[in-house]
Amino acid sequence: xDEKKLAIIATKGSLDWAYPPFILASTxxxxxxETQIFFTFYGLQLLKKKxxxxxxxxxxxxxxxxxxxxxxxxILGMTLPGMQGMMTKMMKQKMKDKGVASVEELRELCxxxxxxxxxxxxxxxxxxxxxxxxIDGVEYAGAAAFFEFAGESDICLYI
Amino acid sequence: xxxxxxxxxxxxxxxxxxxxxxxxxxxGMEAGxxxxxxxxxxxxxxxxxxxxxxxxxxxxxxxxxxxxxHFLIKKS
Numbered sequence: 081x082d083e084k085k086l087a088i089i090a091t092k093g094s095l096d097w098a099y100p101p102f103i104l105a106s107t108x109x110x111x112x113x114e115t116q117i118f119f120t121f122y123g124l125q126l127l128k129k130k131x132x133x134x135x136x137x138x139x140x141x142x143x144x145x146x147x148x149x150x151x152x153x154x155i156l157g158m159t160l161p162g163m164q165g166m167m168t169k170m171m172k173q174k175m176k177d178k179g180v181a182s183v184e185e186l187r188e189l190c191x192x193x194x195x196x197x198x199x200x201x202x203x204x205x206x207x208x209x210x211x212x213x214x215i216d217g218v219e220y221a222g223a224a225a226f227f228e229f230a231g232e233s234d235i236c237l238y239i
Numbered sequence: 240x241x242x243x244x245x246x247x248x249x250x251x252x253x254x255x256x257x258x259x260x261x262x263x264x265x266x267g268m269e270a271g272x273x274x275x276x277x278x279x280x281x282x283x284x285x286x287x288x289x290x291x292x293x294x295x296x297x298x299x300x301x302x303x304x305x306x307x308x309h310f311l312i313k314k315s
Contacts, residue, residue, distance in 0.1 A: 107255040110262040111293040179251045179280075189259050 086115045087226070087233035093125030095135040095171060095183070096143075101126070101239050102186035108235075109193035117190075118226045120200035123239075124207070127199055127214045131183055134168045146170065191217055198226060243275035243311060244268065250279045250307060257283045258290050261312065265296065268314050273299065276310040283308055 086108045090101040101123075105115045119127055126133070137143050137150075138158040144150065157163070175182065181189070191197065201220045204211075211220070230236050247264050249257040257278045265274055276287070284301060287310045291298035300311040 103255055106259055110255065110258045111290060179253045181256055192263070
């Protein structure tokens with residue numbers, strides 16, 4: 081049986097952008113897809129051993145807010161010290177209350193399901209990052225190498 | 240409920256956890272064995288349907304009972 085291939089390019093490092101690549105990859109792997117995720121730029125934050133992903137309401141007009149805040153809370157208010165931390169805490173609590181897995185758990189499930197996690201060597205060097213900061217099992221490659229897989233993939237997503 | 244070899248209670252877990260846990264449990268089972276999954280996530284109905292179709296494991300039963308969803312999956 082020919083296995084379908086899923087390639088994901090993950091470029092964002094905030095909490096809300098962390099979920100899609102891991103959820104899509106783990107689900108695809110559960111359905112029998114051969115899956116690889118290429119992490120580049122801020123996507124590299126998702127590979128760190130200790131995750132400290134944040135989410136901000138600033139610049140996110142589509143983000144639903146409690147107490148209808150998105151209707152009346154002034155945008156400048158989002159820049160107040162502590163706002164980002166509070167919003168991140170609230171988002172994480174919401175995830176917990178609704179039985180949604182944490183990013184760490186999803187990432188672990190991906191690795192268990194043999195999803196290949198690849199870090200863009202160029203961006204690692206660009207941001208002066210070190211392999212010791214990342215979780216075990218990460219491969220390092222460049223775009224050309226990733227294209228070998230992406231070029232054959234049935235689905236390729238840019239997140 | 241028909242006979243089953245193993246039970247997985249995925250109550251309270253939301254997408255994609257029910258499917259992922261089921262896959263993991265099935266990996267440790269023998270061909271022909273039946274897994275009974277209990278879930279509360281309404282999305283799991285379609286998810287398990289797709290899971291069965293895509294992985295070739297047979298979805299023998301899918302029903303709602305007592306406010307929860309029950310699935311019987313036979314490992315192929």
